[in-house]
Amino acid sequence: MADIFTKIGNLDRRIIFVLIALSVIIPILTDLIIPNIVGAEPSRDLFEFVDSLPPGSNVIISFDYDPSTMPELQPMAEAVVRHLFEKGHKIIGMALWPQGAALGQDAMSSLSDSLGKEQYQDWVNLGYKTGGGVMIVRLGTSMRAIFPTDRDNVPWSEIPMLQGINNLDDIQLVISLSAGDPGIIAWVMMAGDRYDIPIGGGCTAVSAPQLYTYLQTEQMVGLLGGLKGAADYETLVGIDNGQAIRGMSPQSVAHIAIMLFIIIGNVAYFMQKKRGGAR
Amino acid sequence: MNRLPAVILLLLMLTAGAAMSQSGGPPPGDEIRSTALAPVVSSAMELEAVDTPDDAGGNVDITWLMEAEGTVPDSLGVIRTGPSGEDELLAVLPTGTLLYRDTTALNGTTYSYSIVSYYRGEIAGASGEVSAVPSAQWLYSGRVGMMIILIILMSIILYYIETGKRGKELFIREIAGLAAVDDAVGRATEMGKPVLYIPGIMDMDDIQTIASMVILGRVARKTAEYGSPLLVPTSRSVVMSVAQEVVKEGYIQAGRPDAYNKESINYLTDDQFGYAAGVDGIIVREKPAAIFLLGTFYAESLILAETGRSVGAIQIAGTAMPSQIPFFVAACDYTLIGEELFAASAYLSREPKLLGSLKGQDAAKLFFIVLIVVGVIAATIGQFWPPLESVAEFLRDLVTVN
Amino acid sequence: MRLIIPLAITFTSGMIMILNFFIPHQPFALLGDNLQEWYMIVASGAIFLGAANLLHVHFRKIRLKLKNWKYSPVTIVGFLVMIILGLFYGVTENLPFDYLFMNMVAPMGATMFSLLAFFVASAAFRAFRASNWRATLLLTSAFLVMLGQVPIGAMIWDKIPLAKVWLMAIPNTAGQRAVMIGAAMGVVATSLRMIFGIERSYLGGAD
Numbered sequence: 001m002a003d004i005f006t007k008i009g010n011l012d013r014r015i016i017f018v019l020i021a022l023s024v025i026i027p028i029l030t031d032l033i034i035p036n037i038v039g040a041e042p043s044r045d046l047f048e049f050v051d052s053l054p055p056g057s058n059v060i061i062s063f064d065y066d067p068s069t070m071p072e073l074q075p076m077a078e079a080v081v082r083h084l085f086e087k088g089h090k091i092i093g094m095a096l097w098p099q100g101a102a103l104g105q106d107a108m109s110s111l112s113d114s115l116g117k118e119q120y121q122d123w124v125n126l127g128y129k130t131g132g133g134v135m136i137v138r139l140g141t142s143m144r145a146i147f148p149t150d151r152d153n154v155p156w157s158e159i160p161m162l163q164g165i166n167n168l169d170d171i172q173l174v175i176s177l178s179a180g181d182p183g184i185i186a187w188v189m190m191a192g193d194r195y196d197i198p199i200g201g202g203c204t205a206v207s208a209p210q211l212y213t214y215l216q217t218e219q220m221v222g223l224l225g226g227l228k229g230a231a232d233y234e235t236l237v238g239i240d241n242g243q244a245i246r247g248m249s250p251q252s253v254a255h256i257a258i259m260l261f262i263i264i265g266n267v268a269y270f271m272q273k274k275r276g277g278a279r
Numbered sequence: 280m281n282r283l284p285a286v287i288l289l290l291l292m293l294t295a296g297a298a299m300s301q302s303g304g305p306p307p308g309d310e311i312r313s314t315a316l317a318p319v320v321s322s323a324m325e326l327e328a329v330d331t332p333d334d335a336g337g338n339v340d341i342t343w344l345m346e347a348e349g350t351v352p353d354s355l356g357v358i359r360t361g362p363s364g365e366d367e368l369l370a371v372l373p374t375g376t377l378l379y380r381d382t383t384a385l386n387g388t389t390y391s392y393s394i395v396s397y398y399r400g401e402i403a404g405a406s407g408e409v410s411a412v413p414s415a416q417w418l419y420s421g422r423v424g425m426m427i428i429l430i431i432l433m434s435i436i437l438y439y440i441e442t443g444k445r446g447k448e449l450f451i452r453e454i455a456g457l458a459a460v461d462d463a464v465g466r467a468t469e470m471g472k473p474v475l476y477i478p479g480i481m482d483m484d485d486i487q488t489i490a491s492m493v494i495l496g497r498v499a500r501k502t503a504e505y506g507s508p509l510l511v512p513t514s515r516s517v518v519m520s521v522a523q524e525v526v527k528e529g530y531i532q533a534g535r536p537d538a539y540n541k542e543s544i545n546y547l548t549d550d551q552f553g554y555a556a557g558v559d560g561i562i563v564r565e566k567p568a569a570i571f572l573l574g575t576f577y578a579e580s581l582i583l584a585e586t587g588r589s590v591g592a593i594q595i596a597g598t599a600m601p602s603q604i605p606f607f608v609a610a611c612d613y614t615l616i617g618e619e620l621f622a623a624s625a626y627l628s629r630e631p632k633l634l635g636s637l638k639g640q641d642a643a644k645l646f647f648i649v650l651i652v653v654g655v656i657a658a659t660i661g662q663f664w665p666p667l668e669s670v671a672e673f674l675r676d677l678v679t680v681n
Numbered sequence: 682m683r684l685i686i687p688l689a690i691t692f693t694s695g696m697i698m699i700l701n702f703f704i705p706h707q708p709f710a711l712l713g714d715n716l717q718e719w720y721m722i723v724a725s726g727a728i729f730l731g732a733a734n735l736l737h738v739h740f741r742k743i744r745l746k747l748k749n750w751k752y753s754p755v756t757i758v759g760f761l762v763m764i765i766l767g768l769f770y771g772v773t774e775n776l777p778f779d780y781l782f783m784n785m786v787a788p789m790g791a792t793m794f795s796l797l798a799f800f801v802a803s804a805a806f807r808a809f810r811a812s813n814w815r816a817t818l819l820l821t822s823a824f825l826v827m828l829g830q831v832p833i834g835a836m837i838w839d840k841i842p843l844a845k846v847w848l849m850a851i852p853n854t855a856g857q858r859a860v861m862i863g864a865a866m867g868v869v870a871t872s873l874r875m876i877f878g879i880e881r882s883y884l885g886g887a888d
Contacts (some may be wrong), residue, residue: 013589013803020802037835039842067787068552068794069578102772102782109774131721140850152773180551180577181481182764193680205830206578206797209853210602211859228830252831254798259805261822266820269810335710351687415706425701438872440879481729484720486868489875516731524884542741545736552793564749580798585800599864601857617860621867624880632879640870647862 005275008268016261023257027249033241034249036231042215043232046200046222047083050173055088057172058165062187063104064096065179069204070103073177075230075244076202077107080175081123083237084148085115091123092163092171094147096135096182101128101151127151130183136190140168168195173221177202180204184211202229227251321349322404323394328411336386336415342378343394343406351395352403357381360391360408363658384413424677427637431646436639443635451634456595457626460494463593464501467568472496474510475567477583479574479598480514480554483521486621487599491529491574492518492525493624494597498571499529503538508536511544512561514554519546555579559586572596572611573620576603583636650674688878735760781879822848 026032038044046140053059061080065073084091093108095101108123117123126147129135138146143165144156157164164170174197175189184201192199201210205226214220224233228251230244239245294522323343331338341357357369357379369381384390389412396404443449446593467474476498478491495511501508509526513519522544530539547557559582562570570587572594580596580603587594588610596607597615615623618640620662625633654674661668694716701713739753763781770776811817828834829845874880 011806013806016803016806017799020799024798028718034832034836036832037842039835040845041842041846066551066790067782068790070787071791071794099782099786102779103787105774106783129721130724134717134720138714138721141714181575206602209849210857210861212849213854213857216850226830231832248832250441252833254802255827255831256833258802258805259827261802262809262820262823265809266811269812272697333705335705335707417704417706419703419705422703432866432869433873436873437877482724484724486871489868490871493880515727516734517727519729519734542738545738547730548735549728549731550790552790556793560766578794579806581800582793582796585804593830599860599867601864604860606804609804617864618867619862621871633874636870636874636879639867643869644863644866647866 002155005268005271008264009272018258019208019261020254023253024036024250032249032253033246034252036235036245036248038221038232038235038242039269041229041230042212042223042225043221043230044222044236046175046216047222047233047236048156049198049200049221050080050083050087050089053087053089053172057089058091058092059084060094060171060174061104062094062096062174062178062183062185063100063107064176065103066097066099067103069179071247072087072204072227072230073179073202074103074107075242075247076224076233077104079230079233079237079239079242079244080224081107081111082115082239083233085111085117086237089251092162092165093123093125095128095134096186097179098128101125105151120154121161124161125151133186133190136182136186137194140191140195143167169198173198173200173250175200175202178207178270179204180207183207184214188214191217250272264267298347305404308520318398319348319402320352320396320398320403322344322396323355323406326392326394326406326409328390328392330411330413331380333416333419333421334392337384337413339380339381339384339411339413340378341381341391341392341394341409341411344377350398352398353400356395356397356402358393358395358405359384362388364455365654370512379411382394386414387412399486411540422680426681428678429562432643435642435646436636439639439642440632440635441632443631443638446631449631449634449638451622451637454615454619454622454626456615456619457623459595459613460498460627461501463569463571463595464498464505464507465594467502468505468507470568472568473510473565474502474569474571475558475562475565475587475592476509476511476571477558477574477577478511478513478518478522479572480551480579481575482515483517486677487575488518490621491621494555494571494573494627495522496525496529497623497627499526501534503530503533503582506535506538508540509543510561510565510567512547512554512558513544514547514549514551517547519544551577551579555582558583562586562590562592564592567592570594572598573605573615573623574598575605578601581606581610587611650678684881684884687884688881692876692878695872698878732760822852 035266036244050059061084063075063077081091091108093101093104095104105125108125109119111117112119112123127145131138135146144162147156149155150159150240168174168191174187174191176199178184178201184199184203184207187199187201191197199219200219200222201211202224203226205228208223208225208229211225213224215223224230227244228249231242231248234242234244324343324346326341326343328339328341331340349676352374354374355372355376357372359367359369359381361367369383370379372379381390381392389410391410392407393408394406395402398404439449465475474496478495479485479488480489481493483489486535499509502508511522513527523541526544527536527539527541530536562583563586567587567590570592572583572587573596576583576598577600580598580600584594584596584607594611595613595615596611597620598604598607599617599620601617604614604616608616622637625637654671657667657671657674661671697709697712697716700709701716704710705813736757739756741747742750742753763778766778766781770778772778801877809816809820809823825841825844826848828837829842834841834845871880
């Protein structure tokens with residue numbers, strides 16, 4: 001009996017990997033649906049803030065992530081873009097990460113077509129610019145100087161929706177979808193604190209604990225944390241069967257699997273300790 | 280004959296129209312409307328012009344309200360009168376605009392401003408005039424509190440640096456991760472395996488990367504002394520260049536310049552997970568006995584640490600990223616948490632000036648602790664006793680940056 | 682001289698940026714703006730340095746037939762293909778560069794990130810032991826947050842998501858702030874040491 005607990009305590013991690021893989025694959029293959037419930041979360045705060053903006057507001061979405069974090073952040077991007085389009089706001093897309101511009105283009109162009117929005121009238125993708133926080137500070141002086149053309153080399157002066165926009169003072173909200181640095185923190189410090197622009201964000205689940213500090217000080221108006229945040233936003237926007245909502249099932253099962261591993265590991269630990277064999 | 284009255288009427292109308300147009304009046308057909316219902320166009324009122332605060336000068340902010348009665352103008356014009364007395368149209372603004380910033384003024388010069396209302400291409404109303412003199416400010420008014428705090432912090436740190444220079448004994452508690460550096464390198468030497476040093480994934484503009492380079496210099500000297508191979512894969516080319524210099528200097532200081540191998544410090548990729556994949560490959564192939572993960576890490580931290588654990592390496596990690604510290608604590612043998620990473624250079628060198636700055640850092644932290652405790656008490660009791668609420672307000676303003 | 686010039690540049694640049702933050706008056710505003718633009722230019726230039734080093738390292742590996750040299754042609758071919766396609770076709774959607782990016786680079790990056798799920802499970806199994814009351818408290822909090830982060834938590838008990846929000850907003854925030862303040866103090870002290878030339882080891886051989 002003691003041997004069993006020792007074996008369990010020293011379980012080959014490849015068995016853990018296989019069980020985790022199954023806990024994700026099986027819900028996907030069996031189309032398990034667990035309905036998403038949105039409580040009093042920071043994701044609801046962001047949704048309500050966007051709702052409260054007057055129609056036609058200028059909103060910057062900064063796609064500060066790369067393909068590795070696409071599974072968490074792209075559903076957020078699509079839900080947020082859809083919400084902004086449905087509310088009649090103008091989207092100015094940009095990126096602090098090189099690959100973010102392409103991912104943002106993907107989100108905006110696909111939804112633009114399906115919702116009858118026009119590029120350069122309702123949305124524009126200014127593309128990637130290096131510099132991180134330094135670049136954001138310069139946007140406070142002149143956006144046109146930083147982005148003389150958009151991502152497709154169309155000059156600023158030929159983009160109708162950008163006429164009348166000089167700097168961050170003409171922006172009503174910035175939403176940074178970020179996987180790290182530069183990202184939300186740079187926007188909060190350089191745009192939110194310096195120029196008093198409302199900042200919303202979406203981040204990976206790992207980064208969310210750190211960003212709660214900015215929510216509490218009201219330096220951020222809302223936050224989408226991880227796939228759950230994306231699922232919450234999809235639910236609030238009314239996207240049935242969105243990518244993030246579908247992801248909640250395997251995530252739920254995987255979380256339960258990890259909790260079971262922890263419990264089993266602790267049982268084995270205590271049994272070994274009881275028999276004087278724990279390390 | 281029946282058409283004659285119509286022709287006469289037509290002629291009269293044409294003649295009247297010609298006469299009206301010669302006199303410069305409104306176009307034919309409009310004269311009836313314009314004389315009977317001349318619109319009263321709404322004008323700007325309560326005009327204010329002030330020097331733009333907290334700027335380098337040359338800016339004046341003009342604000343106004345619009346009269347509630349009257350026809351809404353088509354557009355508004357901002358008129359500026361300079362010292363020469365000539366009027367200049369600065370801008371034509373859409374109706375509904377209530378503010379404008381003049382960015383072309385000269386410091387020290389008095390300008391007068393007024394707002395005119397345009398209706399059908401003509402000026403149909405005007406506000407009164409207001410004056411302002413733009414000037415440059417020497418201090419951002421919203422950052423005075425931060426400046427005071429920075430001066431206090433700098434004074435504390437510089438004071439302790441001076442104390443250290445004067446030779447006073449300064450106590451620093453043991454930091455387990457740093458004390459284990461020698462043991463880790465020694466272990467690698469005994470096992471005949473390399474030491475792997477991962478300086479994080481950010482560039483040299485990140486303070487944590489700089490702190491990591493400092494520790495790399497010490498580790499390089501140790502590996503040179505012990506004769507262990509040192510591998511340093513980097514995620515940024517500039518970090519690679521700096522790391523090469525730092526390691527080379529470490530080998531020179533250890534008296535082993537011949538043992539320095541430039542190729543062991545190489546650049547992999549900027550891509551976060553491409554770098555993680557590359558380092559994992561190095562770990563699995565080279566099987567280092569000691570792994571240092573010191574610098575800025577993001578999501579790849581656990582991937583690196585778990586792979587290192589799987590090959591049985593002793594791992595010393597250090598980062599100031601709050602989100603990654605738990606992963607390192609779970610997977611590594613020693614973890615430097617937050618400012619312990621920045622304390623490394625002082626701890627390892629024991630140089631008095633550096634130790635002094637470390638003490639100063641701690642004293643500055645104590646200052647903040649006191650500030651927080653006072654602020655929390657003031658804010659809590661201030662809900663029931665207003666004088667303390669104003670103390671809490673003062674402290675909030677002190678630490679707020681505008 | 683080798684030391685004095687970099688130290689002088691560090692001191693001057695550091696002081697300009699500090700003064701630029703507090704003083705809007707010229708010339709600090711202009712100097713600060715210029716430095717920020719120069720930084721953006723240098724950051725862009727570093728990309729070329731990285732690319733050149735990558736090619737140099739791998740060509741050398743092939744030439745000298747060093748260990749694992751057979752992987753280097755794969756790296757070089759991948760690098761050159763993406764550069765050439767990007768230059769010729771641009772980054773517009775549905776053209777070759779974008780196709781390769783979305784169908785190869787994106788899935789590969791996502792795969793690497795997904796490894797975290799497995800490693801978190803194995804680390805949790807190995808390291809999360811309720812060996813004392815503090816560890817037990819940590820485990821309980823972890824369970825509440827994990828359940829609150831998925832819909833199942835609300836289905837088990839509707840208070841679990843509220844507990845999760847409270848844990849994230851209060852104890853977690855307090856802990857995060859403590860680490861952030863400490864780290865920020867470390868950053869301030871290290872920056873001051875560098876600006877005033879006390880810390881020089883990052884320059885290499887400057888002790």
